[in-house]
Amino acid sequence: MAEPGEWDNFLLRYPGIIVSGSKARGTVKLNGKWYRLKVVCPHFPKLEEARLELLLPQQVKFTKIKKEDLKAGWTLYDLMEHLPQLQHKYSDTANLSAKSLEITDSNIYSEIAALYAPQDYQLELNDACSLLRFSKFAGYERHYLQVALPTLQITAHSLPDCVPWEEQLQKYENLTAMVQQFRNYLQHLRAFYGNFADIDELCYVVQPKPPVSTKHNWRLFVLRERVFIKLVLSDPFAPIGSMSVQIIGPTQAVEELRRTLSDGLSEWDVELDIHKNLLRIFDICYFPMPPGSGWMEVDGEVNSTEQKFCNICYSYQLEEGEIPIVSCDNPQCTLVYHAACLKEWFNTLTDGMDFLSVSFGTCPFCKTKLSTSFSELLAN
Incomplete structure (x- = not known):
């Protein structure tokens, strides 16, 4: 089996390839033409026990290349350079004059290759070349954007559900602009997610079910025994301005805490995030933690909810x-x-x-x- 790092030079030469163990797949450009392939090469770069599958013109399934068509002594590098000849040999004669694997600059697959930027995000293309997924964005590892090909219809994303993002992103006619705008949204939403960060980490969030998705714009967490705070940020671009805070619990406790909250909201500190402002308003050091968290009160008692x-x-x-x-x-x-x-x-x-x-x-x-x-x- 190939050792870690042995594929590095190969990936530098063919940046459209994704490697997992001894398996590699992706799209490469040779002499102005694009080729989609899958490779299993357990003795990289030698072709012993290797398997190659190539996507031929006008086909939706990969075709396996026969061992007898690989010359003795070839390495995977040699095989890659001979892809044009192999493609020509395996293509159906009736289709030779039809579409080849060449992709013009206006084609979506050419644009995908240009978008390859592993330092900014992870790019994945399914075997049928029908779904493209961008994930693990730098600084926003939990976020993702998935589009159907070649229609560029958004099929999944990680942004808050309270905004019709699909309508906003579908306005862009090319994939490059769509991805760039998605990354812009992530930057603009930094304050939105930042205000939830301490609440998710330092409070007992009971709804939505932890771990909370990046798509939720609300939290219900424990204030004290039998009393809860429901926080909703209606506009992700203006989290403080659209904030709604509701006290939920027994009537007497709710009435008292609502007055405390009302007085505190009038003295909101814009330099602090929502979590710290709520601590200041209710005059507490920290909110109750989940059962088993082990956080300690000042007097030595465990600060968690049973x-x-x-x-x-x-x-x-x-x-x-x-x-x-x-x-x-x-x-x-x-x-x-x-x-x-x-x-x-x-x-x-x-x-x-x-x-x-x-x-x-x-x-x-x-x-x-x-x-x-x-x-x-x-x-x-």
């Missing part, structure tokens, strides 16, 4: 990632529920009340009313 099971389904986490956070206004009742389980519970009651009304439901056990701050969770 896992409590839903008192309807008797489980902690649902398949969708939801955990039980809904509780009633009775301070003596310590039971919690999944919003989904409560919704199903209320739907089974013949005299169930409207979730969106002022008194939308009561605790299934102690019959104390639930805080209306939970109404959005139950309505979704």
